[in-house]
Structure formats: C-alpha cells, structure tokens
Amino acid sequence: MGYELHITRAAEYYDSEEHPIALDEWFSYAENTPALTVGGWIWWGEDRHPFYVYTCADGSVVSMTWFEGAIDVKGHFGGDAYREFGSFAEDLRADLQGDDGERYTASGVLPPDN
Known part of the structure; x- marks a missing residue:
C-alpha cells in the first residue's frame, strides 16, 4: 500500500473541500513552476486534466495531482518531505x-492533532 502526502489548507487533509486550493489556482501555479512538468492526463467525469510530475533530489519521480481541494503527492522518494515539497505548500499558502495526520515543517515532523 502506498503512502501519500497532501498539500492542504484544511486542518485535516480529508476536509480539504472545506478550505480548498482551487483547481484553476493549482493549474496556474503548476504551469508557472519550472520544477513541475505535465506527466500525463487523467479523466474526471467527462473532463481531461493534467497531472504533474516532480523529480526529487534523490532522482525519484513523484506525481502531484489536485483532488477535492488538495494536492496529492504520490510516489516513493528517499529525502526529507519538507525539503522536497515544503516550498510548494508555502507558495500555495x-x-x-x-496520510496519518502528521505535519511536515521546516523544524521537523509534528505529530497529528488529537
């Protein structure tokens, strides 16, 4: 089973629709971020949307896809999650x-809120 990271404005990523990163905001950001490239296309209903890929410092490639107001990061990489993806999260406020609710910050991993 895979493990995902989520770039979200919600307190819990599964509530991202309540505090969304808008789809058009994500597409504009991704298209204007040189580190992200279109990796292919996915279908949502009758609409085709791009997903983006990012090459990590260790050479592994992950996908970044908008889903229900959050950006899902999928793939395997050997680096520090915040160093790899923190700037994307910061740029998107x-x-x-x-997946387990932990938060990745510049000062380390914070446990889930209980």
Missing part, C-alpha cells in the same frame, strides 16, 4: 500533511 497551505500545509504539508501525511
């Missing part, structure tokens, strides 16, 4: 969160 959002947080970087793992």
